[in-house]
Amino acid sequence: MHDTPVLAGARPEAARERRSPRTNPWWTLVAVAFGLFMVGLDGSVVAIANPYIGQDLNASLSELQWVTNSYLLALAAALILGGKLGDRFGRRTFFLAGLVLFTLASVAIAVVGSTAGVIAFRALQGLGGALMMPNTLGLLRAVFPPRRFGAAVGIWAAVSSVSTAAGPIVGGLLVEHVSWESVFLINAPIGLLGLVVGLLVLPESKDGTGHHRFDLPGVALLALGMIAIVYPVVQSEAWGWGSPRTLGLLALGVALLAVFVVVENRTAHPLLPMRLFRNPSLSVAAAVTAVNFFVLLGSIFFLMLYLQNVRGYGAVEAGVLTLPLSLASMVASPLGAALTDRYGPRLTLTLGMVLQAGASFGLLGLGVDSGYATMWPCFLALGLGVGMVMAASSEAIVGNAPVRDGGVAGGLQATALQVGGALGTAVLLSVLGSRVGSVLRDSFLSAGVPAALVDGLTGAHDAVAMGVTPVLPGVGADVQAAVHQGAAQAFVSGMHTAVLVTGGLCLVGAVLSATIVRRGRNGGGVPAVH
Template identity: 85%
Template sequence: MTGTPPEAGPAPGRRSPRTNPWWTLVAVAFGLFMVGLDGSVVAIANPYIGQDLDASLPQLQWVTNSYLLALAAALILGGKLGDRFGRRTFFLVGLVLFTLSSVAIALVGSTAGVIAFRAVQGLSGALMMPNTLGLLRAVFPPRKFGAAVGIWAAVSSVSTAAGPIVGGLLVEHVGWESVFLINAPVGAIGLVVGLLVLPRSKDGTGHHRFDVPGLVLLALGMIAVVYPVVQSGSWGWGSPRTIGLLVLGLALLAVFAVVESRTAHPLLPMRLFRNPSLSVATAVTVVNFFVLLGSIFFLMLYLQNVRGYGPVEAGVLTLPLSLASMVASPLGAALTDRFGPRFSLTLGMLLQAGASFGLLGLGVDSGYAAMWPCFVALGLGVGMVMAASSEAIVGNAPVRDGGVAGGLQATALQVGGALGTAVLVSVLGSRVGSTLHDALLGAGVPAPLADGLSGARDAVAQGVTPVVPGVAPEVQAAVHQGAAQAFVSGAHTAVLVTGGLCLLGAALSAAVVRRGRGTGGGAPAAH
């Protein structure tokens, strides 16, 4: 069976925004903007949330990761609900819940409350994100779908990359709560526009049983993988708890794959992964946001806490990343149309690898010249991969799986972001813990004081210099130098990880990814 077009709209003779697919793109852009912005804007607000609410580094990680993990765990579910019951309905429901949970985050007044409502925010985003692509796939003809996806990727990339700039302005002039309150007017406008212009669209393949076992296994598996990664800084990578939960999570995901392959109406049709290009593009999409959000997280700590820039200055300094992403998304879509997704994915991954290895030049007192070329390369790479992966994933899926394929791509993005912040901050924290004592001694801190400061690794891993009361100014300066050097050493280890992953992604893209051969047109693959 094949997917059905959107439900009947106005007669051809009557002009209505619902008959114009570009209005659908405008409407879904509001949701895209909010979800993308909130995935990265919190990076610049984190130091202020930590100070205001007295949050530890693991708690700050969960302010980011509770959102990303909830989003990732429910994205495929959101796409499935939209496919079955109506993409317009679930997009708008998600928009309303996202707006309300954003306001709740600003008002709750506790770290635990912020983490909890960030998770609600993530679940709400999961109702929106996959249905944006599902709606576009349903209303755009094949010849224009690539252009629409290019704009979709541009909005998503730019909103993510613009987070630090918007957040910097709001945090400095209003307060950290305002980075969430800004969603109230955006959500209200988006709701009005969506009600006016979004067409009704769903899959017409009949009434299917809902895959509850698949949903439970996927959610539990992802939580079991990400949670020990976040906690590894305090538990240790070799801890039985860390290893045990990781093994459990991987086992649950393996069981999920087996269950899905044997279920008549799966949450995630495993047949999609029979296409090697789709599979590799999904993996590269994970790496894409792993590098982007993970790098933004520790770069904002570096710029503000190590280098001493204000939030607005830190946001402005990352402006090249945003501008490059704006250019790269339509450029990536054009290159993909001409040369296929293999070219754009490979080039995007190589650009991000170059950006990562370039950040090895960062030091305690680095000037801006050591940063901006890396920001440009990172933005270009992210935008190109976004556009090309949309073509390789959504463009190779049957129309009836449009929401699920959109959910798959969006899940890959958010899983990458969650793992990026968790893994890279954990790697950074572990490196800080192993080098802090020697770095303090190397900076001239007396040995007894260095011994006492070894327990300050959580603060140093955030780029914060421990304040030692009663010591001479030159000793406090040495403490700052040593703590900053330990943080930079951790950052260098983190970018080695990202650079290696990007090289692997480039190699896989060049070897495996091919242009789709019309599978996106609507002929479903066999179960």
């Protein structure tokens, strides 16, 4: 008799618990999507704002590279740490902390008023992203059952791909109709809404294997090694690839990462467990993921300079012209997840790399006066390739890692993305700039610029490498038109060299994916909980 009221009261309580947003994994996906969207958007939105930032703050090409790369480098250097902190102390806690830091840094970028300040706060913004990104996957891994994890990752990949690809469109609308500062201020309402939703619906999760000493040497070695490699790549155009500073810092970076590997193998509780790389599918997928964003962010950077400065499109027009890229990535992510679920990640990764290789080589057809019919098939193929690789790499990396390493594996994937993106903008802009410098004089002469004026124009190398035509005061319209033609030809020649690099890397990625990547041992690629 006495049990009846208790049982009667328990049923509604249990039902309420089942209906609670904190127990519904799809609400977790909604909450993490806010942070994921901001991080992806800010990785690419700056590409279209860069010409405006350069004009307003008198920034050089190298400084504009750092506006992009300080963000990506900070992300890359701290992503593994962000995942580890979430695994140990709580993924919800560090995701929300990163969301707040990212939002505040975004506002600071908009009001600081100097190039150095923008670069510094972009780095702080990157640190906030590093706390969020790996814990998005860690949170999903903790709440979704294995049979639904693939679908969740497909949506995760779609949000990440679309936000990255949508950056030029959103940025174009904002910089043309509001200001370049609004590109960053838009994160304030998104971040505030994301914080409210996160506080209401996100459950706390962490690694339950116990507490242990934190791997501070690993943190320092990984961060310093990445900085030592990316910094000279960014500066290579000014220093020269063969200069002692460039070669010395690159050698130092490689040495630091080698020491990092040794230390991690000898540490009881490492920052990045080297056992993850015993799985060749995971290792290749991480490399292909890096190539994926190397191509995407690097290509978006120079394509925006081409569309706006060489072809003369406005910011909104340039964003709209890249719409096939955004739409294709939106379609490709769930399609890639479905293909991966059925056939495994090998097919999807290979197909994604082949599509990106085709897009890169297709861009060789772009000239000074190319029409849109030459561009859109390349944008379409690039978007399809990016979305497919994103979906497949999530399973190949996170799905092949033990649950206890979920945050670290998410950090590894996100690190591969951001290292690839940072190196993409740095390497490809350096390649483009070097090619511009080598052909600039001949380009001016072939365009009909008088030889007496050419020597004075070669000093405008930095401007031409951004697609900007130097202005000669006191010359006739025909001479200025020849200067524009010569500068545009030099930029296009540099762009062609850059896309040859991306196409070659994609072909290598396709071969590695086709020959090495395999489906995870647990069928769907999601290991059993242990």
